[in-house]
Amino acid sequence: MVNTILYWTLFGVLIINCEFIEFSSANNQLNGGLVSGVHTTYHGAHEAGACELPASNYAIKYSVALGNIESLKHLKFRPELCGQVLTINCGNGPLDVVVMNSNYGGGLDLYASTWKKLTNNMSPGVTSCSVQLSSRNAFRFNGPRCYYKPDSGFGNEYYRNVGLFNTNGRIVVKATIDNRPGEHRGDNPFFAFNFGPISVNKQVVFTFEDGGTHTVYVRDCHYPRNKQFWS
Known part of the structure; x- marks a missing residue:
């Protein structure tokens, strides 16, 4: 009886350890790692963008047109990234932004409000930023x-x-x-x-x-x- 209890206790620990490893792996896959030194530009427009996201109550008001240059690595634009949240940092602190447009041939194309916030009101032009996929939701409601x-x-x-x-x-x-x-x-x-x-x-x-x-x-x-x- 003692051996059986010990076996199941040991087995339970092993299962917990396995689940912990899988969860950590899933988190790493989700975040995909930080991408640095991405070519970043200013985009002065008022538009829905290629993603055509639904009008709703958004928790995040900042936006980005996502490009497909090599420096973006796993975060190159694809339709599946529309509506996802990216954390961008251009040297003035991180900011969560919503992917709402494509920017083929370019990097991160920041809309006016996003550019001002991330560059500390720098004049429109070119800068370099880091970016990472976030697990934060774009909308204010809970769940999918x-x-x-x-x-x-x-x-x-x-x-x-x-x-x-x-x-x-x-x-x-x-x-x-x-x-x-x-x-x-x-x-x-x-x-x-x-x-x-x-x-x-x-x-x-x-x-x-x-x-x-x-x-x-x-x-x-x-x-x-x-x-x-x-x-």
Whole structure:
């Protein structure tokens, strides 16, 4: 009996240790490490950007157009990074910003309010910054939420275009309905499904980069009539 208890106690410790290692590994994968010396520019515009994020109550008001130059490494722009939060530091302290646009051929393109905050009101131009993926959510509400792509419509059973946001830095890389994958159409994080009929009682299964999933009924996806504009 003593041996059995000792065995299970030892086994329990081993399991806890294994889980701890996996959790640490997941955190490292999430954050991806700090990227330094990224070419950073000023972007003076008021726009929704390629990501076409839904108008909502955002906890973060600062924004960035993310580029694809080599110095960005694992943080090169891809549609899956839209709506994610990056922590940027240009030498005046860190700031959390939302990815809401693409900047092909460039690095970090900071919108006016973001530029002023990160550069301490430096004149528009060029600087160098560090950047890292954050686990902070862009929206004020708790937990993940499914949204239709703004202006895509939501009453058509033969066309659904939805995305998952507020995932604490977990990157959504796939979405399926009835095991059939949706696809990105443009540089936005939404997945388009154009088969059907797709009832509102169907489930959308979103798959994260770490292999986990989050399932939502189509009827629970929110429809925003407008895009969020940033400047």
